Amino acid sequence: MNTVTIAGLHKTYRSTQALTDIHLEIGTGLFGLLGPNGAGKTTLMKILSTILPYDDGEVTIYGADLNKEGDKVRGLLGYLPQHFHAPQQFTGREFLHYAGSLKGIANRQERSDQVERLLEEVNLVPHADKKIKSFSGGMARRLGIAQALLGNPKFIMLDEPTAGLDPSERIRFRNVIERLSKDYTIILSTHIISDIESSCERVAVLNNGQVLYQGTTGDLAQQALHCIWEFQVPYADYDRIEKEHVIISSRREMNDSIFRVVARRPPSPHAAAMQPTMEDGYMAVINGVTS
Amino acid sequence: MSKQGLIYRNELRLLNRNPFLILPFVVLLLCWGYVIFSYENQSVHYEELAAEFYNNFQWIMLIGLLLAGLLAVYMAGKDHESEFEHVVVTYKVKNTEWVAGKWLVAQTYGLCLTSMTLLIQGVWFLNGSMGMEEWIRNLAYVCVQMEGAIFFIISCGFLFAALIRNMIAYICIPALLGIAFLAQANSYGFALVNPRFNLLTPYDSMYIASPYDSIWGIHGVFDEALLHQLAVFLLGVIILFAAILLFRPHRSLRIEKRMLMTLIIILMLPAILVGGIRYEHYDRALEQFMDTGQRYMSKGANGESLFYTMPEDRPKYPFAMERTQLNVYFPSENWMKVDSQLTIAYNGDVPINDVSLTLHHQLAVTDCSSHVQLSCSRDNDGIRIHFHDAIEPDARIDLNLDYEGNIGQFRFDGLLQHAFVESDRIYLPKEAGWYPLIGERHLVESVRARDDRYVQFEVRNGELAEDYPTEFDVTIMGQEIGIPMALTIPRAKDGSYKGATQYGLSLIGGNLEEASVGQTRIVGHPEVLDGARKTTELYQESWSYMEGWLGVPIAPKVIYILDDDYQDRTRVMPSREFYAWSVYDIGYVDASFMPYRLVANLINEIGSYGDDVSVLQRAMIWVLLDHSGIETGYGQFGDWYAAEGRYATHEQKPKGADKLSHYEEVGKEQFRQAVKYLFLHYEGLEDKAEFKLEAALTAYEGAASQ
Numbered sequence A: 001m002n003t004v005t006i007a008g009l010h011k012t013y014r015s016t017q018a019l020t021d022i023h024l025e026i027g028t029g030l031f032g033l034l035g036p037n038g039a040g041k042t043t044l045m046k047i048l049s050t051i052l053p054y055d056d057g058e059v060t061i062y063g064a065d066l067n068k069e070g071d072k073v074r075g076l077l078g079y080l081p082q083h084f085h086a087p088q089q090f091t092g093r094e095f096l097h098y099a100g101s102l103k104g105i106a107n108r109q110e111r112s113d114q115v116e117r118l119l120e121e122v123n124l125v126p127h128a129d130k131k132i133k134s135f136s137g138g139m140a141r142r143l144g145i146a147q148a149l150l151g152n153p154k155f156i157m158l159d160e161p162t163a164g165l166d167p168s169e170r171i172r173f174r175n176v177i178e179r180l181s182k183d184y185t186i187i188l189s190t191h192i193i194s195d196i197e198s199s200c201e202r203v204a205v206l207n208n209g210q211v212l213y214q215g216t217t218g219d220l221a222q223q224a225l226h227c228i229w230e231f232q233v234p235y236a237d238y239d240r241i242e243k244e245h246v247i248i249s250s251r252r253e254m255n256d257s258i259f260r261v262v263a264r265r266p267p268s269p270h271a272a273a274m275q276p277t278m279e280d281g282y283m284a285v286i287n288g289v290t291s
Numbered sequence B: 001m002s003k004q005g006l007i008y009r010n011e012l013r014l015l016n017r018n019p020f021l022i023l024p025f026v027v028l029l030l031c032w033g034y035v036i037f038s039y040e041n042q043s044v045h046y047e048e049l050a051a052e053f054y055n056n057f058q059w060i061m062l063i064g065l066l067l068a069g070l071l072a073v074y075m076a077g078k079d080h081e082s083e084f085e086h087v088v089v090t091y092k093v094k095n096t097e098w099v100a101g102k103w104l105v106a107q108t109y110g111l112c113l114t115s116m117t118l119l120i121q122g123v124w125f126l127n128g129s130m131g132m133e134e135w136i137r138n139l140a141y142v143c144v145q146m147e148g149a150i151f152f153i154i155s156c157g158f159l160f161a162a163l164i165r166n167m168i169a170y171i172c173i174p175a176l177l178g179i180a181f182l183a184q185a186n187s188y189g190f191a192l193v194n195p196r197f198n199l200l201t202p203y204d205s206m207y208i209a210s211p212y213d214s215i216w217g218i219h220g221v222f223d224e225a226l227l228h229q230l231a232v233f234l235l236g237v238i239i240l241f242a243a244i245l246l247f248r249p250h251r252s253l254r255i256e257k258r259m260l261m262t263l264i265i266i267l268m269l270p271a272i273l274v275g276g277i278r279y280e281h282y283d284r285a286l287e288q289f290m291d292t293g294q295r296y297m298s299k300g301a302n303g304e305s306l307f308y309t310m311p312e313d314r315p316k317y318p319f320a321m322e323r324t325q326l327n328v329y330f331p332s333e334n335w336m337k338v339d340s341q342l343t344i345a346y347n348g349d350v351p352i353n354d355v356s357l358t359l360h361h362q363l364a365v366t367d368c369s370s371h372v373q374l375s376c377s378r379d380n381d382g383i384r385i386h387f388h389d390a391i392e393p394d395a396r397i398d399l400n401l402d403y404e405g406n407i408g409q410f411r412f413d414g415l416l417q418h419a420f421v422e423s424d425r426i427y428l429p430k431e432a433g434w435y436p437l438i439g440e441r442h443l444v445e446s447v448r449a450r451d452d453r454y455v456q457f458e459v460r461n462g463e464l465a466e467d468y469p470t471e472f473d474v475t476i477m478g479q480e481i482g483i484p485m486a487l488t489i490p491r492a493k494d495g496s497y498k499g500a501t502q503y504g505l506s507l508i509g510g511n512l513e514e515a516s517v518g519q520t521r522i523v524g525h526p527e528v529l530d531g532a533r534k535t536t537e538l539y540q541e542s543w544s545y546m547e548g549w550l551g552v553p554i555a556p557k558v559i560y561i562l563d564d565d566y567q568d569r570t571r572v573m574p575s576r577e578f579y580a581w582s583v584y585d586i587g588y589v590d591a592s593f594m595p596y597r598l599v600a601n602l603i604n605e606i607g608s609y610g611d612d613v614s615v616l617q618r619a620m621i622w623v624l625l626d627h628s629g630i631e632t633g634y635g636q637f638g639d640w641y642a643a644e645g646r647y648a649t650h651e652q653k654p655k656g657a658d659k660l661s662h663y664e665e666v667g668k669e670q671f672r673q674a675v676k677y678l679f680l681h682y683e684g685l686e687d688k689a690e691f692k693l694e695a696a697l698t699a700y701e702g703a704a705s706q
Helices: A041-048 A070-074 A092-102 A108-121 A137-149 A167-180 A193-199 A217-222 A235-244 A278-286 B003-016 B019-040 B049-081 B084-088 B095-125 B132-163 B168-184 B195-199 B219-246 B254-295 B301-309 B526-550 B564-568 B583-587 B594-600 B611-628 B637-646 B655-666 B668-684 B693-705
Strands: A002-013 A016-027 A029-034 A056-061 A077-080 A155-159 A185-189 A202-207 A210-216 A228-234 A246-253 A256-262 B319-332 B335-346 B352-358 B363-369 B374-379 B382-391 B396-406 B409-411 B416-422 B425-428 B444-448 B457-461 B470-476 B497-501 B507-509 B513-517 B520-524 B558-561 B578-581
Touching: A002 A041, A002 A185, A016 A029, A016 A041, A016 A185, A016 A202, A016 A210, A029 A041, A029 A193, A041 A056, A041 A155, A041 A185, A077 A137, A092 A108, A092 A137, A092 B003, A108 A137, A137 A155, A137 A167, A155 A167, A167 A185, A167 A193, A185 A193, A193 A278, A202 A217, A202 A278, A210 A217, A210 A278, A217 A278, A228 A235, A235 A246, A235 A256, A246 A278, A256 A278, B003 B095, B019 B049, B019 B095, B049 B084, B049 B095, B049 B132, B049 B168, B095 B132, B095 B219, B095 B254, B132 B168, B132 B219, B168 B195, B195 B254, B219 B254, B219 B416, B254 B409, B254 B444, B254 B457, B335 B352, B335 B363, B363 B374, B363 B382, B382 B396, B513 B526, B520 B526, B526 B558, B526 B583, B526 B594, B526 B611, B526 B668, B564 B578, B564 B583, B594 B611, B611 B637, B611 B655, B611 B668, B611 B693, B637 B655, B655 B668, B655 B693, B668 B693
Parallel strands: A029 A185, A029 A202, A077 A155, A155 A185, B319 B470, B520 B558, B558 B578
Antiparallel strands: A002 A016, A002 A056, A202 A210, A228 A256, A246 A256, B319 B335, B335 B396, B352 B382, B363 B396, B374 B382, B409 B416, B416 B425, B425 B507, B444 B457, B470 B497, B513 B520
16 A cells, blocks of 8 residues: 655756656555665655655645645654754754654653664664764764654655664664564665665666656566676776776776676677676666666 | 743753853953943043943944844754754644744843843942932843844844855844944934934934933933834844744645734734834924924025034124023923013113014913013014013013923934923023023024035024123922922022023933032032042132133033033033033043133134134133143244144234234233233124234233333
């Protein structure tokens, strides 16, 4: 069942068309939002989180019209922006209490329980009484995740949540949202495809303000079926290959370079067809080279 | 706790943890510390403590406003700059709660700045000579002025931050204060273009230089300041609501928008009403002043040149006011009712039917009668009395003249009350024409302005010098006025004022006391009386010397210590009986400058009377400089006179100066006697322009040889 429906969404910044005719249907669980820089992911996230108004279209979240019932939507919302900055003079615990109160958790005991649980979940208990200005980038990010999850929001939007997290914290984070995804709708916007690959069931790819793909993560990989090739050329040809093909990856072996490219036809007589991954599918969609 | 309260509490906690928070308090404390230390360090005070406070309050308040305004922009914009706002706006928090919560924190901070100023003022004013009621009134005035302005500027800060989401919002605060400052700058700012711009400041600025007026304290501005600041306060609330409406308007709830719009409309009504009343009050004062300027406008170029060079000299009038008895009532604010009995002496040579009196045109004559048949007519300030039977030379006429009206008068674009009668202050200078003066007199002189000022004219008081003294008997009736009062004649035991004076009458009432030095009464604010007494004692020695030398009374009978703006308006009426001194007159007494001031009281600097009068004036100064032992660097009067900068070469200076110098070569006493003769000769002239130095010296030599 869809909890978030977006139909014909348009957003313009002065003369720049940021989002064009966006149609998305998102249900309970983890939903990945992929796209290069400037694709419109953050704009879409800001609109869904009621930060920005939009020009046209219809958006409903858990049945509430975003345009008319913004306040109701905010009651369902947990949001972590791309750049999260909490007031530096607060301690981590103070800030979460403040955020919890603003989110409407009026009962002090309930708020304390939630704050302590989230501090535990994001591994900030040892630092909870330190001023935020002393936090590292990763700690501040974890605090941001904690504030987004305060108040048990039904609709959670996380913009680049794992940026700056070390691998162990990233795993911890994945586990937390994995658990939450059973009951809630979570939109994950990220550049890190492995985060989406490991967590999300469904994904949308945005580029230039348009939705190029939406579907399951598995189907995204299939977008590049028969279009992924690997071949080996002398290292001296590196520049030529880079100009002629969409390269997904390359590595050097002795005096040769091994390229993984996306192309409808074999880029070389010796090129070998490869089984596509989600990253291959994403590159194929972005570059318009789908099967 | 409501979310607004929650935001307030947490934002206040954040602000308290900001180490830079204390800086504005330190700045204000240093400013006031310097002011108080400088004042209290003086052994004798020539200016009231409150005057010193208000002289500095204005610029220190501007610093406070700047700091509070910048803090408001910071409070409103800090979370936008740090992007924390991007998180908060996704919470279930209303725009009103968020903006108003932070606005309250800024207001609390502003209130602390005001409270600190009030604390400093309150403690410092306890050292002054004011009653508890006045002490409270002064605190209330500073509170409404500073807090009202801070309240407004903080709301503006929030509005700027909502409209401009970058650093330019900060620049708007000093820009706004700069505009406000220019709006009140009467000499060069917007107020020069139109003095009504004075009203467009976040604090009441309807005064000249300082709201404090010596013996009248802040009573003259208090009521209007309350009204002004009430309008500012209402405007501040409206601006806050506008700032909330402009804060991310798409996320405002419909009910929130409606409520704010409704409140704005509701608040605009009293704001317009109060602002309108304030405007109307000032406009009435300005119109009265403009009427004064138009009414007394000089006709012709001659009048214009005389305006700038000297008071218009009035030809001798054959009538003299021999006796004036006044019973004065003050039934309500600025309203006066007077029953007068006048005795007029006719000193002319031929029988005459008409006598002219002068009384301010706002005072209507209710009775004009005598034991002889007469008829009275009015033309502006003039009262023409026509006697059916001609008045014979040396006759005395008794006249009953009753009048009443509003005596309130304004000067300086309506910013200065020139005459007023209120429950806590009175000022009725002679120039206000509040009692009948003999002859047709110009109470005011007015000419076309030479600059771009709005009113297009300049005014000054008329000369109003009398030819003969008058015996006055004045009774202030009723008990409504409970404040100390003083007249230019002394108070008798029965409470009335009795005495003969050639100067006339100026009535003052306020926080005043009297002291005496010799025969001279000094009337002023209790805090400056010591200083005034010391200065008078300094002059006393010179007055005595001059009286011994010239043989004419020099020491004044009474000295009023007035605010500079009021003292300045008495300058055109030279009198040896009455002086009005300002704090500058009593505070800055330089021995080398004193001879100039002493002589200026006897002979004005009169360019149009020619060089001969100037030589006489300088010769008198030279004698006084010599008496005081002040080194000029010149041995002879002629050399000193030439070196005063008036003449490039000795040949250019008037021959009279050299001729006068010859007496000095004979001896100092001969020079003194010659100068004395010249002065008395000058004194005796009806038309001072007829003074001819060489002719007078020739006459002196003739008289001396006999």
